Amino acid sequence: MLIADWSKLPKELLQIISEKLNCEFHELRFRSVCSSWRSSSIPPKNHLLNLPSKFPYPSKNNNNTSTYPIFKRTIFLINPPPNQQQQQTLNPWLIKIGLDSRGRTSLWNPLSRDKQLRLRFQLPHYFDFNQLSLFKLGHEFVIGDFPSVYPNESYSTENSHFMKKVVAYDDTLNSGNDRSCSVLLTIHISGKLAIFRSGDQQWMIMPEMPPNPYTDVCVFNGRPIAVDSAGRTVVVGSDLSLDLVAEAVFGGDTKYLVESDGELLLVDKYSNRVGQFRQFRQFERSDYEQSDLFSFGAVDERDYVIGIERAVRFDVFRLDENDKKWVKLTNLGDRVLFLGKDCAFSVKASNLPMANGNCLIFRDDDYGRDLHSTGLGIDVFCLDKQQILPLSSLPRCSNLFWPPPQWTGLD
């Protein structure tokens, strides 16, 4: 009778398993199991297969030569080591972690692109992840370095705050060959979709002009999905055709996609415009062609207006795949949805722990934000009360993010 001897698994299989782990932290644990597992895993950097390490921004201007590095950041829920749990119920900690442009491991605001502020402890400080219970909630890709929080401060002109969410998926057309390839999908500022494949030098902006601009993209069950501002949802095929997944719902201003409990949800955000400001001389460089900017509502190529919007309420829908319709959900049950700028995810309230689920945690854009605010800028929308509350009014929830729980020794 064959007894499974895992340590003798052939190297090539161990390598495939390690590739599928898809996360640096899990791979480190994989490698520390035993020596044969260790020598088998060679994780690709950023897990983007056969893509360059730097990318231009999507633009109709094909003479664009500036490129920016891509960073993968992972969102974890960390729980203290078991032996410490005998004391009072200890808070988990929700963090986003990834390398910065100087290769240092850093913490980031889980819902936006900026660095977590005010880590005051002395350098260097070691945090042993192998001792903790790490639960991966999601990951994101960000192109460009964002050292500063506020776009209307002077910041590195290396970034574009107009760079929208980027998602990565496997190129199924090439799946027969030895080398699998990743593909990136994002939204160009004109509202059209843009794709970057292995071997490309520039993003390919998909020519189809949808009736409404696309506002979010995600990868669901390995397939790239996009939604426009009316809620019309499509899947991008391997031949770059767009097939309908669900019809529009109209409703609010911006739509987002979140995966929750194995199903795809649509979040519909209603916003009010609370102000605006002008940004000057933003685009002296040739990154963007004039027509790119006009579609964004620019006045001329150096001076444009940014509207400041704040969310007033949200509706959530679940997908009826057969009827190709979004069906409104009045109650999320035990679930808490998190809407970040580059990543959205769902967690059970009991895991956080929070008394009740049925809420949505989000962050309005940075524009117009109080420059001296010390908060994280995160708010909570409760579906039952149809009300937005600041994170600070829910201490149990607020303690998830900041300050670091006592058991970490980082406060």
Added chain:
Amino acid sequence: MAEEKSQASSSKMLTLKASDGVLFEVELNIAKEMKTVQAYIDDCEDIETIPIPNVLGKHLAIVIEYIKKTNEEYDAEFEKQWNMDDLQLLLLAANYLNISGLQECLCKAIAKRIENKSPEYVRKVFNIENDHSPEEEAKLRKEYKWAFEGVDKD
């Protein structure tokens, strides 16, 4: 077990013999998904019974079923039924028989099961001894202690 020889080559049947002697009759096009079997057929065209010495009847049955039914939905549910030992033996079978789709599916399933677990747990479940030498252990400790650096400008 007698094999049937049919006119059309697409419905020609082959017999596969598992390591414990269990025999399986499969259609040629199913057997061809196992590249190892394909190579066997290419070498000796008249073969009717192909021995599969590394795979138990129980697992060969599962593999054949997978080949017949594989699609996105089936694959998603497939791995949930098996315990860790079966998963490993199925993976070794898929590897030996050279069925890349099944191999990918199983690797993904195994990765998912160990993903959020500590190395100690993984060692326990898979019954593996930590055989790292003290030097290797020290090197690993260094690798996985992550340094945080505070945001300096404030």
